[in-house]
Amino acid sequence: MFNNDSFTVPFAATQTNNDKGLITTETGAAGTPYDTGAGELSTTASMQPGLVYETTAIDYLNFLCYYGYNITTIKTISKALPENFTCPADSKLDLISTINYPSIGISGFKGNENKTVNRTVTNVGGDGVAVYTVSVETPPGFNIQVNPEKLQFTKDGEKLTYQVIVSAAASLKQDVFGALTWSNGKYKVRSPIVISNQSSSTK
Amino acid sequence: MERERCEKLGLIRASTYLYLQPDITAPGVAILAAWTGNDSRISLEGKPVSQFNVISGTSMAAPHVTAVASLIKSQHPTWGPSAIRSAIMTTG
Numbered sequence: 001m002f003n004n005d006s007f008t009v010p011f012a013a014t015q016t017n018n019d020k021g022l023i024t025t026e027t028g029a030a031g032t033p034y035d036t037g038a039g040e041l042s043t044t045a046s047m048q049p050g051l052v053y054e055t056t057a058i059d060y061l062n063f064l065c066y067y068g069y070n071i072t073t074i075k076t077i078s079k080a081l082p083e084n085f086t087c088p089a090d091s092k093l094d095l096i097s098t099i100n101y102p103s104i105g106i107s108g109f110k111g112n113e114n115k116t117v118n119r120t121v122t123n124v125g126g127d128g129v130a131v132y133t134v135s136v137e138t139p140p141g142f143n144i145q146v147n148p149e150k151l152q153f154t155k156d157g158e159k160l161t162y163q164v165i166v167s168a169a170a171s172l173k174q175d176v177f178g179a180l181t182w183s184n185g186k187y188k189v190r191s192p193i194v195i196s197n198q199s200s201s202t203k
Numbered sequence: 204m205e206r207e208r209c210e211k212l213g214l215i216r217a218s219t220y221l222y223l224q225p226d227i228t229a230p231g232v233a234i235l236a237a238w239t240g241n242d243s244r245i246s247l248e249g250k251p252v253s254q255f256n257v258i259s260g261t262s263m264a265a266p267h268v269t270a271v272a273s274l275i276k277s278q279h280p281t282w283g284p285s286a287i288r289s290a291i292m293t294t295g
Binding site for chain 2: 023033034035036037038039040041042043045046047049051052053054055056067093096102103105107122124188189190191194
């Protein structure tokens with residue numbers, strides 16, 4: 001099933017165990033990114049990832065704001081606050097998805113809407129010039145658009161930003177999972193995507 | 204062959220807390236690890252007490268990730284923690 005707006009492939013389970021089967025939970029059910037995170041770590045591929053997502057101190061301070069802490073509470077957590085730091089005016093839990101993290105978790109998805117997050121990647125492949133193309137594993141019923149579909153780096157250390165627009169006509173019955181992968185033939189950079197209709201913490 | 208099973212690193216998914224979930228998975232079941240040399244429960248009769256044991260848990264998974272993080276840092280000394288974490292996650 002191909003989408004003519006961007007590169008998409010039917011959602012495929014890519015997380016396998018050493019028996020080439022799906023990673024499962026202790027009950028035998030198929031594992032999800034809530035169980036496995038981004039997957040099982042690789043001792044070799046992680047040495048040369050190609051691109052990295054750098055999460056800044058401001059990202060982490062904003063996380064505390066989005067989580068609901070005010071500036072007084074944040075000052076007790078992080079004594080070294082940049083001067084004049086204030087929480088974004090519209091801080092709320094669902095904005096946690098906007099932090100520059102290697103995975104993408106979208107919460108509070110009500111259906112019949114679209115949500116956009118930005119991500120910034122740094123070229124660490126060491127080859128200077130590098131062209132990455134995105135491919136998306138899209139959950140059924142969803143449309144995931146990535147702009148641009150090509151990232152063209154000209155030097156090491158360069159940062160480029162892309163947008164992910166997630167939309168669906170229907171509302172969610174349960175959390176769904178996908179992924180986007182940037183490849184340049186030499187490196188693959190995979191980010192799991194989770195979309196949930198929940199938007200407050202549950203314990 | 205015993206199916207490999209992994210322990211989740213980081214937060215145990217005992218709660219259904221939406222905003223903090225595991226980032227990565229590492230081997231954590233039936234891991235050969237160093238042990239106190241004093242545990243007579245695992246010694247064989249007539250043999251010295253073993254200094255190793257086969258143990259499971261996130262305490263077994265975590266050192267795998269720590270080791271990979273240290274290797275990445277040794278190859279890329281200028282990288283900060285978020286770049287190292289990203290390298291581990293995007294290649295998982």
